[in-house]
């Protein structure tokens with residue numbers, strides 16, 4: 001699916017999309033800083049000095065100093081953010097809107113009193129010939145990104161602690177890490193350009209003030225969260241804002257209402273899988289786009305919804321017009337319950353049947369209801385729905401290729417948890433062979 005940006009064809013109108021948001025990120029964040037009386041006073045006392053303390057481009061500063069809102073919009077400003085700046089200077093919304101039209105304040109007010117600008121005036125209408133040409137020009141890109149593999153793994157924090165404290169050779173941990181030896185060799189030979197890493201934040205980036213269902217990281221970098229023991233001594237994560245913005249655009253256009261995060265710390269859910277696959281490194285070997293799924297507060301998304309999101313994610317990746325190698329990782333699980341008198345629940349049979357079905361019958365597995373996860377795999381076993389996003393991202397589910405099992409591993413226990421791990425190679429069949 002090609003990205004539809006036909007909203008750019010509406011005359012006299014700037015639509016605030018991911019590209020504008022990236023262009024105006026600091027400008028808009030500067031505006032937000034004016035939401036305290038103290039900062040407003042500081043701004044009014046010396047506008048230039050206040051602006052100079054922000055990483056703004058000179059064009060952005062000039063737009064504000066010259067009260068040129070059209071220039072501020074071109075520079076990525078959004079009217080609701082800029083309204084904080086305008087309010088600081090005593091402008092009403094009407095004064096701000098009118099200032100962009102080339103009219104005097106009085107002329108604009110008179111126009112509004114006499115009914116407002118006509119929506120049918122030719123100067124306000126889209127040129128339909130241009131719109132049709134834009135829609136006709138929707139050929140798939142000649143070269144594009146593709147999903148090369150999916151990695152599935154538990155993300156137990158104690159595994160991270162064992163790595164960080166040099167305990168991987170201890171008898172308790174040795175069998176866990178032995179299960180990842182092949183994976184580490186494979187990962188070293190198959191470093192992708194980008195990993196879309198599906199995980200759940202564990203009350204680290206998101207407290208109860210915000211409970212988004214799906215969060216895509218569109219930022220440039222993500223620091224390691226401090227989960228109470230201090231941040232893990234692992235590198236921060238480098239994102240891919242350009243690919244992430246493309247994915248966000250495609251997925252939202254495909255009716256997945258994602259939350260977008262330009263800044264967020266990442267916790268063990270994301271860093272433990274990276275450590276398991278890449279070992280102890282100074283820098284992660286590729287970019288990572290975090291995809292957080294709420295599995296903490298019910299209702300959490302169904303397996304079917306996750307599977308569909310994975311399928312949409314593959315379509316989105318394949319419409320990105322650069323030949324990037326993308327892996328999708330699904331993390332969390334397997335059976336575990338961290339709470340209540342039932343804590344410590346492990347179900348080897350159910351876990352292994354899950355692994356079998358994940359390989360051979362993912363569409364059927366996607367129909368398993370939450371209740372079965374909780375009853376059979378424990379309350380935190382629900383994390384396994386996230387694996388269905390990575391599975392849906394492989395080509396065979398839409399008859400567009402095949403998968404093979406690179407590696408499979410299962411072990412009990414790591415802390416309170418059964419550890420499951422699978423690597424599936426994806427063999428995408430190019431469109432002309434379909």
Ligand SMILES: O=C(O)c1ccc(O)c(O)c1
Pocket residue numbers: 155156157158202332333336338380414415416417
């Ligand atoms: O087994 C554990 O200790 C444990 C703790 C926290 C988690 O998020 C988890 O998946 C496992």
